[in-house]
Amino acid sequence: xxxxxxxxxxxxxxxxxxxVTANELVTYYIRRIKNFKDxxxxxxxxxxxxxxxxxxDEYAKTHENLPILHGVPILLKxxxxxxxxxLTCASKFMENFVSPYSATVTQKLxxxxxxxxxxTNMDEFAMGGSTExxxxxxxxxxxxxxxxxxxxxxxxxxxxxxxxxAITLGxxxxxxxxxxxxxxxxxxxxxxxxxxxxxxxxxxxxxLDQIGPIAKTSEDAAILMNIIAGHDNxxxxxxxxxxxxxxxxxxxxxxxxTFGVPSQILKLIKTTKYEDKYQKLFKFLTSHGATIKxxxxxxxxxxxxxxxxxxxxxxxxNLGRFDGIKYTKRSEDAYKIDEIYxxxxxxxxxxxxxxxxxxxxxxxxxxxxxxxxxKAKRLKEMLKSEVIEAFKLCxxxxxxxxxxxxxxxxxxxxxxxxxxxxxxxxxxANLTEIPSISVPFEKGENGLPLGLQIAGKHFDEKSxxxxxxxxxxxxxxxx
Amino acid sequence: xxxxxxxxxxxxIHAELKTNTKVFCSCKNSFGDKPxxxxxxxxxxxxxxxxxxxxxxxLLAMRAGLALGSTxxxxxxxxxxxxxxxxxxxxxxxxxNEHPICIGGGIxxxxxxxxxFNHIHLEEDAGKLVHDPFTDETYIDxxxxxxxxxxxxxxxxxSSADEAVEFLTKLRQTLVFADxxxxxxxxxxMRCDVNLSVKKKTDSKLGTKVEMKNLxxxxxxxxxxxxxTNRQIEELENGGQIIQETRKxxxxxxxxxxxxxxxxxxxxxxxxxPDTFSIEIxxxxxxxVKNALPMxxxxxxxxxxxxxxxxxxxxxxxxxxxxxxxxxxxCLKIYCExxxxxxxIMTDLLKILKDNSYSTLNEIISAQNLCTIIKLLDDxxxxxxxxxxxxxxxxxxKENPLEIANxxxxxxxxxxxxxxxxxxxxxxxxxxLYETYKQEPDKIxxxxxxxxxxxxxxxxxxxxxxEYVSKKMN
Numbered sequence: 001x002x003x004x005x006x007x008x009x010x011x012x013x014x015x016x017x018x019x020v021t022a023n024e025l026v027t028y029y030i031r032r033i034k035n036f037k038d039x040x041x042x043x044x045x046x047x048x049x050x051x052x053x054x055x056x057d058e059y060a061k062t063h064e065n066l067p068i069l070h071g072v073p074i075l076l077k078x079x080x081x082x083x084x085x086x087l088t089c090a091s092k093f094m095e096n097f098v099s100p101y102s103a104t105v106t107q108k109l110x111x112x113x114x115x116x117x118x119x120t121n122m123d124e125f126a127m128g129g130s131t132e133x134x135x136x137x138x139x140x141x142x143x144x145x146x147x148x149x150x151x152x153x154x155x156x157x158x159x160x161x162x163x164x165x166a167i168t169l170g171x172x173x174x175x176x177x178x179x180x181x182x183x184x185x186x187x188x189x190x191x192x193x194x195x196x197x198x199x200x201x202x203x204x205x206x207x208l209d210q211i212g213p214i215a216k217t218s219e220d221a222a223i224l225m226n227i228i229a230g231h232d233n234x235x236x237x238x239x240x241x242x243x244x245x246x247x248x249x250x251x252x253x254x255x256x257x258t259f260g261v262p263s264q265i266l267k268l269i270k271t272t273k274y275e276d277k278y279q280k281l282f283k284f285l286t287s288h289g290a291t292i293k294x295x296x297x298x299x300x301x302x303x304x305x306x307x308x309x310x311x312x313x314x315x316x317x318n319l320g321r322f323d324g325i326k327y328t329k330r331s332e333d334a335y336k337i338d339e340i341y342x343x344x345x346x347x348x349x350x351x352x353x354x355x356x357x358x359x360x361x362x363x364x365x366x367x368x369x370x371x372x373x374x375k376a377k378r379l380k381e382m383l384k385s386e387v388i389e390a391f392k393l394c395x396x397x398x399x400x401x402x403x404x405x406x407x408x409x410x411x412x413x414x415x416x417x418x419x420x421x422x423x424x425x426x427x428x429a430n431l432t433e434i435p436s437i438s439v440p441f442e443k444g445e446n447g448l449p450l451g452l453q454i455a456g457k458h459f460d461e462k463s464x465x466x467x468x469x470x471x472x473x474x475x476x477x478x479x
Numbered sequence: 480x481x482x483x484x485x486x487x488x489x490x491x492i493h494a495e496l497k498t499n500t501k502v503f504c505s506c507k508n509s510f511g512d513k514p515x516x517x518x519x520x521x522x523x524x525x526x527x528x529x530x531x532x533x534x535x536x537x538l539l540a541m542r543a544g545l546a547l548g549s550t551x552x553x554x555x556x557x558x559x560x561x562x563x564x565x566x567x568x569x570x571x572x573x574x575x576n577e578h579p580i581c582i583g584g585g586i587x588x589x590x591x592x593x594x595x596f597n598h599i600h601l602e603e604d605a606g607k608l609v610h611d612p613f614t615d616e617t618y619i620d621x622x623x624x625x626x627x628x629x630x631x632x633x634x635x636x637x638s639s640a641d642e643a644v645e646f647l648t649k650l651r652q653t654l655v656f657a658d659x660x661x662x663x664x665x666x667x668x669m670r671c672d673v674n675l676s677v678k679k680k681t682d683s684k685l686g687t688k689v690e691m692k693n694l695x696x697x698x699x700x701x702x703x704x705x706x707x708t709n710r711q712i713e714e715l716e717n718g719g720q721i722i723q724e725t726r727k728x729x730x731x732x733x734x735x736x737x738x739x740x741x742x743x744x745x746x747x748x749x750x751x752x753p754d755t756f757s758i759e760i761x762x763x764x765x766x767x768v769k770n771a772l773p774m775x776x777x778x779x780x781x782x783x784x785x786x787x788x789x790x791x792x793x794x795x796x797x798x799x800x801x802x803x804x805x806x807x808x809x810c811l812k813i814y815c816e817x818x819x820x821x822x823x824i825m826t827d828l829l830k831i832l833k834d835n836s837y838s839t840l841n842e843i844i845s846a847q848n849l850c851t852i853i854k855l856l857d858d859x860x861x862x863x864x865x866x867x868x869x870x871x872x873x874x875x876x877k878e879n880p881l882e883i884a885n886x887x888x889x890x891x892x893x894x895x896x897x898x899x900x901x902x903x904x905x906x907x908x909x910x911x912l913y914e915t916y917k918q919e920p921d922k923i924x925x926x927x928x929x930x931x932x933x934x935x936x937x938x939x940x941x942x943x944x945x946e947y948v949s950k951k952m953n
Contacts, residue, residue: 079527081526081527087526089526094526099525099526099527100525101520101528103527199527199528199529200527202527203527203754206754235529236531236532236755236756237529313750314753316748317559317561317570317748317750320561320563320569321524321526322526323563323570325619326523327525341563361748364749364750365746366746366747366748369748369749369750373750377751
């Protein structure tokens with residue numbers, strides 16, 4: 001059977017009904033990963049996966065009530081810790097690092113019976129939008145070898161689209177789950193800040209990072225959210241808000257719902273090639289009883305500058321620990337203490353990482369702090385209150401995920417600013433801490449998928465998953 | 480010192496809080512363990528780890544502030560202070576920059592001067608570098624990394640080495656009595672940096688300040704201040720200028736030397752710690768800590784002089800260390816003779832403490848055993864000489880002093896035959912007592928008891944004497 005065509009839900013059903021063994025599944029996916037080696041979306045297949053699969057099968061022989069993810073093969077982005085397994089964040093600096101502990105999400109997946117079969121490629125330390133910043137080579141688009149897979153979770157999204165695992169996990173600081181999901185035609189969810197524990201996720205920008213699922217379907221994303229969401233004592237920023245059943249809104253209609261579109265987004269859509277496609281979608285939604293409403297988020301355009309102050313500042317702080325002293329590699333030329341720092345960081349960090357470290361140090365340096373970091377922080381709060389106001393008038397916001405289809409490998413890698421502008425539609429949700437899902441809804445001029453972003457109220461992942469499920473089933477798949 | 484100059488000193492004092500665990504993880508907070516045994520992914524800053532705030536550290540920091548008269552910040556936030564050094568695993572220290580937990584407060588010196596705190600803030604300690612001079616290699620011990628610290632920053636209110644030392648002594652005493660910190664300088668449990676400048680008395684502006692580090696005892700603080708004062712005045716007198724710099728004190732040589740100048744000074748690039756949420760500290764929280772505040776040394780001093788009638792001198796000795804004062808109060812609960820106890824502790828125990836390596840009085844002799852000995856003496860069961868001998872034996876053997884006394888026949892008991900013999904001989908000498916007894920039985924009984932006691936050095940059992948007298952008379 002071609003398991004790659006099945007959803008997570010279908011795979012779970014097969015496993016629970018013992019119609020397939022964990023061994024068969026893991027063997028299948030490992031073979032498939034090897035077949036798609038050229039895509040470079042998986043950095044390592046964990047060599048204990050098959051052994052764990054066999055243990056699961058043994059367990060299933062004598063047990064009836066199997067945990068929900070029993071035997072489900074999962075790929076993790078290479079910045080999520082898994083005890084006694086390598087973790088590199090796609091950086092040369094951490095080439096030989098083995099994590100001695102598991103992230104909370106990893107722990108939850110394992111407790112629910114999942115098998116972690118490997119780690120996926122990404123932009124180094126999650127900085128980038130194309131996976132071209134990986135020290136281990138670019139991860140190619142699942143549908144077109146000449147195109148990027150997006151980033152930073154490009155490996156996870158491409159792997160998901162290629163069917164290299166039942167589901168994958170990514171992390172999203174400014175769009176790193178949603179943009180690659182859009183480029184590869186899969187579903188990607190960035191949860192509300194604080195909804196999923198960050199413990200064990202190698203931090204990029206701590207106040208913006210969230211782990212989330214990249215899945216074949218919206219329902220699959222919901223199934224995974226039911227497992228990974230919730231408070232964690234190891235993460236003080238994780239929320240105590242109760243966790244709903246995220247699959248509750250699957251197969252619901254959208255009659256009577258109001259979708260807000262920020263007025264600036266309407267203007268920005270006109271600058272893309274696909275205005276007609278959005279208008280067509282809006283008409284479709286209206287025909288199903290929904291209302292499309294223009295809403296005001298007055299300072300939407302400040303998102304990009306705010307983000308590119310806050311994120312590098314936090315990144316520079318979080319990356320200080322990679323110093324050549326402890327678990328990272330050390331430059332062989334270094335002897336004195338200053339040399340250990342300078343030579344190692346110069347040698348093993350990639351250009352984009354260095355660029356952001358320098359940006360971050362600049363905005364945090366004494367004399368500039370108030371003008372940049374403190375101001376950006378205030379504006380972030382302002383933006384958050386603006387979005388809360390907007391949600392008084394609508395149930396969710398609709399935005400493009402990207403300007404267009406996946407771009408060519410190499411097309412933007414020499415122009416950081418145009419690469420940064422890629423995040424124009426996605427960073428808004430990170431800055432305002434709201435959940436946002438990207439679901440494929442159209443194809444672009446080259447036949448590659450385009451994602452629609454549905455952003456929800458704080459902690460209302462359930463609704464946006466339901467809306468995405470509706471569009472996925474009635475609009476995207478109906479084509 | 481040339482009298483036209485005055486010295487302006489501010490101190491920064493770190494004290495390690497005596498919590499059970501570290502400030503942002505559950506590793507043991509303990510000194511002297513095998514290197515890198517009290518570590519976990521969090522306190523060695525492994526990628527992906529996050530801090531979990533230890534509530535006990537917050538409560539102790541609040542308690543320190545309240546004992547020093549500070550105001551508690553209504554909001555608790557943390558900031559990251561960045562610098563690269565191998566003992567700092569995350570390349571930032573979680574500290575407080577914007578909202579230190581305690582604001583203001585201070586300590587009054589004996590000369591009446593009130594030395595103010597600017598603030599006291601809570602932060603994590605760094606690890607420790609251990610240099611091996613033989614292999615020329617440096618090792619890192621992260622056991623201390625993440626231990627909670629409070630840093631006290633004073634205003635520039637001090638103006639001499641003596642004042643600084645007195646201030647430090649009083650600060651240490653307050654923190655120890657508040658049960659916040661052990662303040663063991665020799666273990667790095669308390670560390671002090673000095674900021675010092677000199678100026679002519681007629682100048683209104685402060686002079687250029689110099690920071691001094693590596694001051695490992697109060698004595699070193701005093702010496703370094705005197706050295707630095709003279710150095711700066713000499714420099715100015717010779718027409719030179721003071722350079723803003725950090726100097727390292729060498730206590731063996733008694734000199735300081737420049738470590739780094741202002742141009743090389745660090746930019747800590749502070750930023751709010753995004754991994755901890757700000758927590759509200761309510762008035763109720765503050766009152767709870769305030770109400771549970773242990774007695775301050777001053778309050779104990781007042782109690783000892785007014786309630787127990789001790790001299791000011793004696794009371795000051797008893798509160799010189801918390802463990803002495805605690806021991807004294809423990810004894811009082813067993814045997815409430817404040818003056819006698821105070822004398823025993825001061826004359827006997829403190830001498831032993833001074834001459835030996837004991838760190839508490841209970842280690843020398845338990846409060847219970849000390850009280851038993853004093854009581855035997857007070858009850859006249861043993862003589863003063865014997866009591867000292869018994870004390871020494873108890874300290875030596877750690878056994879129960881009553882058993883020791885019995886075993887060594889230190890408590891002489893007077894046989895009943897001997898007592899009846901004495902009574903009989905008294906009555907034989909003064910037969911008129913039989914008649915007088917009929918009128919004044921109590922007086923005569925007491926007289927005879929007195930006679931018996933006199934002849935037995937007070938060791939006879941008085942009740943038996945009384946019983947026998949009454950039998951004889953009737």
